[in-house]
């Protein structure tokens with residue numbers, strides 16, 4: 349398959365993941381468009397992490413279809429490294445920056461980790477590399493912190509640095525797990541703006557429990573429950589759904 353057969357960037361259809369008889373995902377169907385940002389919410393154990401694991405190749409669906417880039421790539425047949433190389437970046441909840449390096453060196457190393465055709469260009473800090481580092485630091489609001497040790501950044505700034513390191517790989521789809529967890533209110537608000545800016549040029553899937561943050565994102569919301577989509581639409585739409593209130597919001 350090398351021709352686009354559908355307009356969606358990500359297409360999941362009837363995906364189930366069964367662990368020892370337990371259905372972590374149960375016939376999950378979901379599509380994400382190009383340059384779409386989607387928020388995924390749902391109670392603990394709803395299957396959010398398992399869904400991300402399927403998309404990134406960490407977990408194989410027991411059954412179902414998972415296609416990327418207009419149906420060109422079958423994610424169920426590829427390993428994690430290949431999927432990352434196709435342009436799917438994942439940010440886990442805990443930042444994994446290199447604490448003893450300064451901020452710009454962290455971004456530089458992420459640029460060098462690129463296995464693509466431009467990797468050689470980044471073997472030294474050429475003016476082009478410096479320009480790219482500057483662009484990324486500007487985007488993630490860390491230009492003034494460029495010479496600071498990453499370990500000395502606030503929790504929120506570390507999250508932004510890690511997002512910057514993912515942007516170095518130019519992902520088509522960015523998966524972000526609970527970015528607002530542990531952030532101050534101001535950092536949370538800034539992160540919503542940052543993700544909205546990022547979604548102008550690529551697709552973003554955000555798993556989040558903080559409803560104020562989800563409201564700030566202002567995007568379509570998918571509610572997962574027991575491994576399936578329970579409701580989908582604007583935050584106001586899903587928030588008024590009785591089942592959603594019962595299993596999640598009304599807790």
Ligand SMILES: Nc1ncnc2c1ncn2[C@@H]1O[C@H](COP(=O)(O)OP(=O)(O)OP(=O)(O)O)[C@@H](O)[C@H]1O
Nearest residue numbers: 367370371372390391392393394395396397398399
């Ligand atoms: N490797 C595994 N083996 C067995 N069960 C698993 C495995 N991974 C996940 N599960 C189970 O699958 C269900 C879905 O888990 P998942 O982590 O995807 O939910 P989640 O929506 O991300 O929850 P949370 O909000 O708590 O992170 C849970 O009941 C979990 O215990």
